[in-house]
Amino acid sequence: GAVVSQHPSWVICKSGTSVKIECRSLDFQATTMFWYRQFPKQSLMLMATSNEGSKATYEQGVEKDKFLINHASLTLSTLTVTSAHPEDSSFYICSASDYGYTFGSGTRLTVV
Amino acid sequence: GNSVTQMEGPVTLSEEAFLTINCTYTATGYPSLFWYVQYPGEGLQLLLKATKADDKGSNKGFEATYRKETTSFHLEKGSVQVSDSAVYFCALSSYSGGYQKVTFGTGTKLQVIP
Numbered sequence: 001g002a003v004v005s006q007h008p009s010w011v012i013c014k015s016g017t018s019v020k021i022e023c024r025s026l027d028f029q030a031t032t033m034f035w036y037r038q039f040p041k042q043s044l045m046l047m048a049t050s051n052e053g054s055k056a057t058y059e060q061g062v063e064k065d066k067f068l069i070n071h072a073s074l075t076l077s078t079l080t081v082t083s084a085h086p087e088d089s090s091f092y093i094c095s096a097s098d099y100g101y102t103f104g105s106g107t108r109l110t111v112v
Numbered sequence: 113g114n115s116v117t118q119m120e121g122p123v124t125l126s127e128e129a130f131l132t133i134n135c136t137y138t139a140t141g142y143p144s145l146f147w148y149v150q151y152p153g154e155g156l157q158l159l160l161k162a163t164k165a166d167d168k169g170s171n172k173g174f175e176a177t178y179r180k181e182t183t184s185f186h187l188e189k190g191s192v193q194v195s196d197s198a199v200y201f202c203a204l205s206s207y208s209g210g211y212q213k214v215t216f217g218t219g220t221k222l223q224v225i226p
Contacts, residue, residue: 043218049213093156095214103156105154106156
């Protein structure tokens with residue numbers, strides 16, 4: 001079945017630094033990938049839709065300059081959290097559409 | 113806009129008990145409906161799906177039927193196991209603004225005790 005690999009699975013960074021999260025579709029091509037954020041005890045919130053070869057579409061309230069998304073190929077999308085702060089600490093999950101929605105394993109970001 | 117409402121948890125059941133997790137939705141058009149499961153420390157996994165009214169999705173003993181008349185997609189399992197302990201998310205996908213979007217419920221934590 002379709003597999004989405006997300007890396008890293010967890011990361012701790014200092015406040016003010018940037019962190020890049022990768023999302024790869026391993027056995028299918030994904031023209032569209034999605035980035036979600038999950039707050040504790042809350043649902044997944046769609047942050048942006050990543051389109052291969054074009055700019056990402058951000059949901060209302062998501063800072064484009066803070067959460068940079070690049071979808072350079074049909075199998076790779078990256079999310080870069082720039083100048084991270086403790087309030088950016090969260091669980092980030094990507095997904096790609098094949099016959100359903102396949103999710104990555106998620107990245108736990110902790111900003112200290 | 114679209115929305116998904118599912119019962120609050122946690123739901124605590126004894127092993128071999130019957131499980132129902134309610135899910136209702138609001139959407140325009142004809143959305144596809146999904147149940148996802150998130151085991152502790154892991155990402156989401158698709159559990160089952162249904163793409164049109166009256167479809168029944170099933171997997172690993174779990175079932176859910178797409179009921180358009182009641183806008184519901186309740187998850188059921190006849191006999192739960194300890195290994196079923198996880199958070200379950202109901203979700204729908206539909207086209208909005210020219211592209212497909214997925215809307216999730218808040219998740220229901222299931223705890224199965226031996």
